[in-house]
Amino acid sequence: MSDSVQQSQPMTSFSPWHLRNAWLKMDQNPRAIEFAKSNIGIFVLHAAFIFVMALSQQFSNSALGLISLTIIGVAILPKYRIPLIMLSSVFYLLLRPFRVDGWSNLLNTKVVELPLNISPYIWQFSAVGAFLCFAFIFLKCINWQKTTWISKRPVLSLILIWASCAIIALLTSDQSYVSTFLWTFTGVLVSSLWFLAYAAVDQKNKEQTPLVVRSGFMRPFWGGSATPIGKSFGYLNKFDAKNDNELAVTRLKAIKLIVWALILTIMMHAMEMVARGYLNLPVLQEIILAHADGNPFATGTNWSSLIYNYFLDLVVIAIWGHFIVAVIRMIGYRIPRNTRNPLASRTLAEFWNRYFFYFKELLVDFFFYPTFVRYFKKAPKLRIAFATFCAAFLGNFLYHFARDTFHFAQLPFWEALAIFQSAAVYSVLLALGLILSQLNPYKPKPQDGFFRYEVLTRLNVIAFFCFLKIFDDMSGEGNVVERLAFLIDLFGA
Numbered sequence: 497m498s499d500s501v502q503q504s505q506p507m508t509s510f511s512p513w514h515l516r517n518a519w520l521k522m523d524q525n526p527r528a529i530e531f532a533k534s535n536i537g538i539f540v541l542h543a544a545f546i547f548v549m550a551l552s553q554q555f556s557n558s559a560l561g562l563i564s565l566t567i568i569g570v571a572i573l574p575k576y577r578i579p580l581i582m583l584s585s586v587f588y589l590l591l592r593p594f595r596v597d598g599w600s601n602l603l604n605t606k607v608v609e610l611p612l613n614i615s616p617y618i619w620q621f622s623a624v625g626a627f628l629c630f631a632f633i634f635l636k637c638i639n640w641q642k643t644t645w646i647s648k649r650p651v652l653s654l655i656l657i658w659a660s661c662a663i664i665a666l667l668t669s670d671q672s673y674v675s676t677f678l679w680t681f682t683g684v685l686v687s688s689l690w691f692l693a694y695a696a697v698d699q700k701n702k703e704q705t706p707l708v709v710r711s712g713f714m715r716p717f718w719g720g721s722a723t724p725i726g727k728s729f730g731y732l733n734k735f736d737a738k739n740d741n742e743l744a745v746t747r748l749k750a751i752k753l754i755v756w757a758l759i760l761t762i763m764m765h766a767m768e769m770v771a772r773g774y775l776n777l778p779v780l781q782e783i784i785l786a787h788a789d790g791n792p793f794a795t796g797t798n799w800s801s802l803i804y805n806y807f808l809d810l811v812v813i814a815i816w817g818h819f820i821v822a823v824i825r826m827i828g829y830r831i832p833r834n835t836r837n838p839l840a841s842r843t844l845a846e847f848w849n850r851y852f853f854y855f856k857e858l859l860v861d862f863f864f865y866p867t868f869v870r871y872f873k874k875a876p877k878l879r880i881a882f883a884t885f886c887a888a889f890l891g892n893f894l895y896h897f898a899r900d901t902f903h904f905a906q907l908p909f910w911e912a913l914a915i916f917q918s919a920a921v922y923s924v925l926l927a928l929g930l931i932l933s934q935l936n937p938y939k940p941k942p943q944d945g946f947f948r949y950e951v952l953t954r955l956n957v958i959a960f961f962c963f964l965k966i967f968d969d970m971s972g973e974g975n976v977v978e979r980l981a982f983l984i985d986l987f988g989a
Contacts, residue, residue, distance in 0.1 A: 523748040532744035538571055541747050545826055548754050552761050554819055559719055562588060563823055566717050570827045577827065578729075582709045584717035586628070589688070592715070593620045595722045598902045599683035605906070606676045623680040630685075631692050632711040638699045639707070650696035651862050655894070658685055662901050670905075679905050686898045687722055688714040690858055694728035697861070703730035718823040722899055725820045725854045726831055737828045750825035753833070757818035764811045771804050780805040781969065787985065788978035798986055806962045810838055813852060842940050842953035844933035844960060851961075855895075863891035881931045888927035893920055900970055915972035918979060922967040929960055 522528040531537040546564045549555055555563065566584040570577045594600050603616050634654075638647045646653045665678035695710045703710075710729060718725075726732055737743035771777040778786070783793050783801050792798070817834025824831055834853050841847035848856050864887035872879040896919050903912040940953045966979050 520752070523745045523752065528748060529741060529744045532748050533740050537744075538747075541751055542568060542571055542826075545751060545754060545822075548751075548758050549819070552758050552819070554757075554761065554815065555719075558591060559588075562591075562717055563719075567823065567826050574828075578705070578709055581717065581827070582712040585715055586712050588717045588719070589628075589684075589715040590621060590624055592719075593624050593684045593687065595687040596899055596902070598900060599680075599687070602683070602902045602905055603676070603680055606670075606679065609671045610673065610676060619676060619680045620684075623677065623684045626681055627684045627688065628711065628714070631688075631695070631714055632707065634692065635695060635699045635707055635711050638696055647700065650700060651693045651866075654689060654693055654696070655898075658682065658689060658898055658901075661685060662904065666904055679902070682901060686901060689898060690722060690862075690895075691715065691724045691728070693862060694724055694731070698728050698730035701730065703728075703733070705729040705733075718820050720816070720820050722895070723852075723855045723858055725817065725834055726824050726829065727854070727857070732824070732829045732831065735830045737830065742830075743828050746825050746828055746830040749830060750822045753818050753825065754822035757815050757822060760811055760815045760818070764808070764815060767804075767808060767811065771808075775800075777801055777804060780965065781971070781973070784966065784974050784979060784982050787982045788974055792985065795986070795988065798982075802962055802965070802986070805965055806958065809965065810835075810851070817852075817854075839954065839958075841957050842949075843936075844929045844957060847957050847961065848930065858895070859887040859891040863887040877935055880934055884931050884934060885927045888930050889923045892926065893923040896970060903972075914975070915970065917976050918967045918969045918974075921976050921979075922964060922969075925964055925967065929964070 518525070532541060545567070546560075549560055549563065562584060566580060569580045573580065594603075600616075603619060607614060607616050607619065634646075634650075637644065638650055641647055661678060661682045665675055665682055668675040668678065691714045695713065698705065698710060699707070713729060716724075716726060737746045777797065777800055778793065780801050783798055786793060787798075793801075814835040821831060821833055832853060836850050836853070838847055838850040841850050864883045867886040868879060868883035872882055893916070897916055900915070903915050906912070907915075940949050942949050963983060966983050967976070969979075
C-alpha cells in the first residue's frame, strides 16, 4: 500500500493543477528568480515577451518594433533606462500625435482645403514640436514662480489653455493656415493633456526627474489611450525595482501578465466567433438604432446583445490594460494592474476601481481630491457626494468632451454639442450610482448569507453597468430619448 502511494507521488507533480500553481507562483520561486537574473534568463524572458506580443496581434508592426527595441535597449543598457524611455516616447508622439482618428481625419480634410499642398506629416511634426516646447515652458513656469496662479492650479490652467485653443481655432477662418495649425496643436494637446497634468503635479511636488525628461514624457512608447497608464515618472519611481532580485521578480510578473492577456485575447476571439458567427448576434449600437427606426429585434436578442456587450467590454479593457502594464513591468516598474477581477465587485465604487483603475485614478487625482479638500468640510456626506459628482460627472464628461473636440471643427456648433448628450447622461447616472453606493449605510457582510453576499450584490453591480452601457456612446447616432426608450422596452413597458 505504501509502495503504491510512493510510486504515485511523482505523478501528481505533473498534474495540470500543480503546473498551474507552479506558473502562478514562479515569481516567488527562488530557482525561477535566479534564472531570470542570469544573462540567458534575461534573453529568454525578453524573447518570450516579444513573441507573445507578436502572437497576440494586438500591436501594429511599428508599435511592436518600437516597444521591442526599447525593452531590449533597457535590458542591455539599464543605466540609460530613463533617456531611452523618453526618446522612445518622443518618437512615438511624432508617429502618433493623435490618439483619436477623428483628429487625423480633420487634419486631412483641412490640408486639402489649403491653397498650398503641404503634407499632413509636416503639420503633425510642427504641432508636436510646438507642443513639446509648450510643455517645457509650462513646467518651467510652475517651478519658476510658486506663487503664480498657474503654479497653484496647473490642471485647471491646462484645461483653460485647451479650451482657449479650441475657441480661437473655431473663430478663425476654416481655410486658413492659422486654423489648420491651431486645430492640429489642439489635437496633440488633448491627446497628451493628462500626461502633462501628471508631469505638472510631479513638478509641483519637486519630483527629482529632470525637467527635460519629464516634458518629453507626453506619450509613453507603450501606447494606450489618453488615460495615462503609469501616470508619470513620479508614480513609476514608487514601483521601481531597487535591485536585481526585484527586477527579476518584476519581469516574471510581466511574463505572467502578458500570457494571461494572450489567453484573454483567444477567449475574446472565441466569444466573437460564437456571438457573431454562430448566433448572428447584432452589436448593441445596431440594436438600439434598429429600435429607434421602428424595426426592433426580438426581446431575447436585445437582452442577449446587452449582456454580451457588457462581458465583451470587460475582456477588451482587461486585454488592452494587461498588455500595457506588462510592458511597463518589463522595464522594471511593478505598477498595479489596470483591470483586476471586476466581477468580484460587490459595490459600484469597488467595480469602478477594479474595472479601469488608471482612469479612476485620473478622476480621483484631478477632480475628487481637489474638491474634497476644499468644500463642505463640516458636512461629511455632502463632502463625499459633491467630490464624487465632480469626479464621475464633471471629470468624466470633460475627459471625453476634450478628447473629441474635433467635432466642432466639422459640424455646426449645436450639432456638435448634441453628440455629447449621451455622454452627459452616462456621466450623471454614473455619478449618482457611485454616490448612492458610497453613502449607502448598509454594506454587504458574510453574515447576510451566501446568496445575498456572494451572488445578489454582484448581480446588482452587473445589472447597473449593463444598463449604463446603453448610454455609453460618442458616435452621435441615436439620441438620449431613443436610448431611454430602448431601455424601457427591455422590460416590455
